[in-house]
Amino acid sequence: MTKRVYIETVGCQMNVLDSELIVSGLVQAGYELVDSPRNADTILYNTCSVRQHAEDKIYSALGRLRPLKERKPQTIIGVLGCMAQKDQDLIFRRAGHVDLVVGPGQLNRLPAILEEVAAQQHREPRLEVSLDRMKERRTLVEESFARFDPPRPRELRSSPFQAMVRIMFGCDKFCTYCIVPKVRGPEQSRPAAEIVAEVRRLADDGCLEVTLLGQTVNSYKDPGEGRILRLADLLARLNEIDGLRRIKFVTNYPRHMTDDLLQAVRDLPKVSPYLHVPVQSGSNEQLKRMKRGYTVESYCEMIQRTRSIVPDAAITSDFIVGFCGETDDDFQKSLDLVRWARFKNSFIFKYSQRPGTKAADAMPDDVPDEVKRRRNNELLAVQNTISLEDNLPLAGREVEVLVEGPSKAARKRASGQHVPAVDDEVVQLVGRSVRDHIVVFDGPRTLVGQILPVRIEKADAFTLFGRL
Ligand code: 5AD
Numbered sequence: 023m024t025k026r027v028y029i030e031t032v033g034c035q036m037n038v039l040d041s042e043l044i045v046s047g048l049v050q051a052g053y054e055l056v057d058s059p060r061n062a063d064t065i066l067y068n069t070c071s072v073r074q075h076a077e078d079k080i081y082s083a084l085g086r087l088r089p090l091k092e093r094k095p096q097t098i099i100g101v102l103g104c105m106a107q108k109d110q111d112l113i114f115r116r117a118g119h120v121d122l123v124v125g126p127g128q129l130n131r132l133p134a135i136l137e138e139v140a141a142q143q144h145r146e147p148r149l150e151v152s153l154d155r156m157k158e159r160r161t162l163v164e165e166s167f168a169r170f171d172p173p174r175p176r177e178l179r180s181s182p183f184q185a186m187v188r189i190m191f192g193c194d195k196f197c198t199y200c201i202v203p204k205v206r207g208p209e210q211s212r213p214a215a216e217i218v219a220e221v222r223r224l225a226d227d228g229c230l231e232v233t234l235l236g237q238t239v240n241s242y243k244d245p246g247e248g249r250i251l252r253l254a255d256l257l258a259r260l261n262e263i264d265g266l267r268r269i270k271f272v273t274n275y276p277r278h279m280t281d282d283l284l285q286a287v288r289d290l291p292k293v294s295p296y297l298h299v300p301v302q303s304g305s306n307e308q309l310k311r312m313k314r315g316y317t318v319e320s321y322c323e324m325i326q327r328t329r330s331i332v333p334d335a336a337i338t339s340d341f342i343v344g345f346c347g348e349t350d351d352d353f354q355k356s357l358d359l360v361r362w363a364r365f366k367n368s369f370i371f372k373y374s375q376r377p378g379t380k381a382a383d384a385m386p387d388d389v390p391d392e393v394k395r396r397r398n399n400e401l402l403a404v405q406n407t408i409s410l411e412d413n414l415p416l417a418g419r420e421v422e423v424l425v426e427g428p429s430k431a432a433r434k435r436a437s438g439q440h441v442p443a444v445d446d447e448v449v450q451l452v453g454r455s456v457r458d459h460i461v462v463f464d465g466p467r468t469l470v471g472q473i474l475p476v477r478i479e480k481a482d483a484f485t486l487f488g489r490l
Pocket residue numbers: 072073199200201300302340341342371372373374375376
């Protein structure tokens with residue numbers, strides 16, 4: 023009997039990658055992937071803990087599964103990833119119909135764990151998580167966060183032309199608001215040789231673009247080869263790989279934006295001039311409370327240095343609004359910074375208190391939600407104006423686009439039709455430039471997976487519209 027698995031993923035690209043690896047492993051173990059919990063005998067949630075909202079979504083999805091579990095008690099329900107590591111057996115208490123809770127450090131054993139759970143006569147709640155880094159020795163904790171980067175065949179990747187590749191996991195920064203160091207464990211880099219081999223295999227398989235992932239990707243450090251290899255060295259090696267066309271990397275930590283890295287971005291033709299370097303706040307008081315380890319002045323110096331070494335770089339950022347103690351004056355400084363830095367875009371989040379972080383222990387969450395929302399909208403409006411101003415002059419210019427597939431609108435239209443899609447039918451396609459601009463244009467589906475010049479005709483704050 024084939025086993026049918028349904029998986030839902032929330033959170034960052036790291037989670038999207040984990041889910042892709044999980045599915046790939048399960049399909050190789052004989053599972054079939056289905057698109058609704060109703061058709062599945064194994065239902066998995068790969069979860070995120072970075073904000074409360076992401077957790078609420080999972081708990082309510084679990085609640086909705088209760089009747090299904092009563093009807094079909096053999097169904098296996100699993101909670102994976104960051105919330106599993108953070109809440110552990112609390113999940114069984116809040117949702118008694120969950121069968122297994124598996125942290126990010128145990129995903130390598132998921133197929134075996136599922137098999138054991140399925141074979142049990144009387145099911146016991148199964149908890150598989152890593153050690154608590156506050157309580158145990160670092161080496162033991164590191165070991166308990168096992169590596170999870172198995173090879174995946176082309177047909178099991180979400181796109182044959184693009185792939186995410188983890189180069190490091192965990193985080194040692196302990197920003198006071200952030201749960202990541204706790205749930206993803208200590209910072210550990212993958213050996214460069216292993217990454218190069220993985221990317222070479224991907225390129226041989228037809229992959230054109232890789233995105234290197236790490237919580238603080240530019241603190242990458244492989245001590246393995248007699249000489250410490252940093253991100254700039256790794257990029258130089260990946261740049262040599264035949265067939266590969268583009269290399270992107272996220273997320274950067276501002277203090278590690280070294281000149282050698284910026285020079286690598288400038289000099290290596292395959293490395294995209296796209297840099298996501300979250301600042302979080304434009305106020306020094308707030309940065310200190312967040313324990314970010316830099317000042318607004320040093321962040322601005324880094325931006326200036328970036329622009330002078332890589333003049334055409336697209337720089338993007340993250341902001342948290344309404345963090346503990348944020349005054350109107352602090353918030354004005356975030357507005358000022360956005361206006362000064364002219365980010366390509368910014369992701370803006372309302373502060374969400376996370377139990378288990380320093381901020382939750384020591385600082386009151388004292389900005390009312392209404393104020394957080396207002397600041398969020400205001401900062402977003404300023405950023406969107408800048409994004410639009412910077413996009414408008416692109417009209418008339420040509421950009422190289424990696425064609426990813428039919429746009430959302432085209433996919434929706436196709437799903438409403440009863441005739442199967444024809445390859446040479448012209449549809450609305452979407453792709454990305456090296457600066458991570460989303461580009462929409464018309465063309466046949468056969469162009470998917472090609473890198474093509476597109477002439478931009480018009481733009482809004484988020485999208486460029488063009489013609490082949
Ligand atoms: N509340 C709100 N936003 C947060 N982020 C991280 N932790 C929190 C939190 N507790 C944001 C940061 C980070 C992004 C991935 O999520 O801006 O860069």
